[in-house]
Amino acid sequence: MPDTALVAEDVRKVYRIRGGPDVVALDGVSLTVRSGERVGLLGRNGAGKTTFLKIASTLLRPTSGTVTVFGHDVGTVPERVRPLIAVVPQEGKPFFHLTPREQVYTYLCARGIDRATARSRTAEAIGQMGLEEVADRLSITLSGGQRQRTMVATVIATEAPLLFLDEPTIGMDPFARRAVWASLRRLTQRGSTILLTTHYLDEAEALSERLYIVERGTVLTAGTAEALKRGVGGTVRVSLTGGRPASALFATFGEGVADGDTLHVVTQPERLNEILALATRERLPATVGPVTLEEAFLRAVGRSIDEE
Amino acid sequence: MRSEPALPTLPPALFRGLGAFFATELRVQLHERMAIVTSITVQVVLLIFVRILAPGLWSVALFGAVIFSFFTLGQRVLNEAAYIRVDHRLNQLYLASPLTPESYFLGLSLGVLVAYLLPIGVLVAVAVVTVPAPAILWVALPFLALAVFAFSASIGYIVSTQFRDMRAIWSYASLLYNFFGVLPPVFYPVGDVPSAVRVPVLLLPPSGASALLQSFLGTAHLTGGEVALTTLALAVESVGALVLAMIWARRTVQEA
DSSP, X not given: OXXXXXXXXXXXXXXXXXXXXXXXXXXXXXXXXXXXXXXXXXXXXXXXXXXXXXXXXTSBOOSEEEEEETTEETTTOHHHHGGGEEEEOTTOOOOTTSOHHHHHHHHHHHTTOOHHHHHHHHHHHXXXXXXXXXXXXXXXXXXXXXXXXXXXXXXXXXXXSEEEEEXXXXXXXXXXXXXXXXXXXXXXXXXXXXXXXXXXXXXXXXXXXXXXXXXXXXXXXXXXXXXXXXXXXXXXXXXXXXXXXXXXXXXXXXXXXXXXXXXXXXXOGGGHHHHHHHHXXXXXXXXXXXXXXXXXXXXXXXXXXXXX | OOOOOOOOOOOOOTTXXXXXXXXXXXXXXXXXXXXXXXXXXXHHHHHHHHHHHOGGGHHHHHHHHHHHHHHHHHHHHHHHHHIIIIIIOHHHHHHSSSSOHHHHHHHHHHHHHHHTHHHHHHHHHHHHHHOOOOHHHHHHHHHHHHHHHHHHHHHHHHHHTTOSOHHHHHHHHHXXXXXXXXXXXXXSOGGGSOGGGHHHHHHXXXXXXXXXXXXXXXXXXXOHHHHHHHHHHHHHHHHHHHHHHHHHHHHHTTBO
16 A cells, blocks of 8 residues: 555635635645544634545545545546545435445445445444444434434445545534544554544544644644644643733743633743742632643634734 | 555446445335325326316326326436435535446436336326227337436436525426426327427427327327437437436536
């Protein structure tokens, strides 16, 4: 298998809107996903994540730039790419008049997988997603979370070399989300590669080996969750509440972000005693915690918005 | 430790996955028993009216109902394709896979066709019992019906790819349904239309097929030239629409 699963080079996508201005959904996105990696795309709504996934999964043509999947250009030879990929579409739903078992099994058959393998993989995927009890009920009778699990089961059962998952755990309870995470980790251990989008930052951190933060069609920053958090300027977050603390007073400790009555200051552990002493003198209640990926995300995207 | 599976290679094939996707769609459709049972409601109601008001038109209306039923199956393809794409987004699941776009379109269409054959079979059975039709009609009927279905399903699929909202689709589906299926002489004699519109009527697949059946029944007189024109038009339109829809299916994957 090639070392690189996906390479995107300077991908632009402009939607021509009849009677309105053009919408630039992607504005020069370049990224690489290595074989066997789990990579997350983070971004606000409308940042371009789904557009990128659609292009990479052969469902949309880029306006310019190229995306190759295992060396095949998705724009010029999509038929070579399609056997290598599987997609969980955003807000996708299974056929309401199929049961989860039928949905997974018939999809595998449509992909050309032989019946015996399809049956065993269906049983495995249904089990992994915790759908045994509802496996033979029509999907129309299932909850939103169960339907979403059916979609994920359908795609993980393919064991395709490259999986695209657009918000795969949306609407799922915490147990189901963790079951999905475990299945995706298992798949990459078997050699599959995963590119996913999510708005759950805990999920992105738990699941992705590398992350790309996308905003307004461009990649703002990329790296491991740890690297992105380090980029915030510290590893400790001190939250000072009450009395609208003056950010200037704490500016020497690190970057501060006001959130209502609270000021969040990101600083280094060695300055913790100092900032807590100042907070005590100013009679400001303070809580201390680690910097989260959400912090890194908000700051990266927030800086980009400020620059605009 | 990560294993290193080999990349799957599949031979290029235009209809890869057709059988499996047809079986999927058939299974989906067969779960909708009520829709299947009620699929010929309009036709049955019209036939009751004809039986009461104009019993002399019974044979025309009955074979018209069969043709109309195949035409409306194409409209079901429109609705099903749009529903899968707009509401379920399953087209993305299936089209970003080894299943070819041609198989996706044909599998969906054939699944609808086969699922809804039984009620149409009831209409045909009634015709067998109540209408003394010549052998040529029974030979021609399956070809004409399939040609009408191929045309209707193809147009339906193409139209289904043009919209992002089901409510917008319904109005266009209604327009197609009434313009091609209800307005022209499918249920009534082709001889009753003004001569100025006779040729366009013969060129429209549902009314053309119905006109040919009426000529076999002896309830309408078509000249040799008209029979040839109608037959040729139906063949070209149905095959042409089918080919166009397959090309369209492939072209539109990348704007799914």
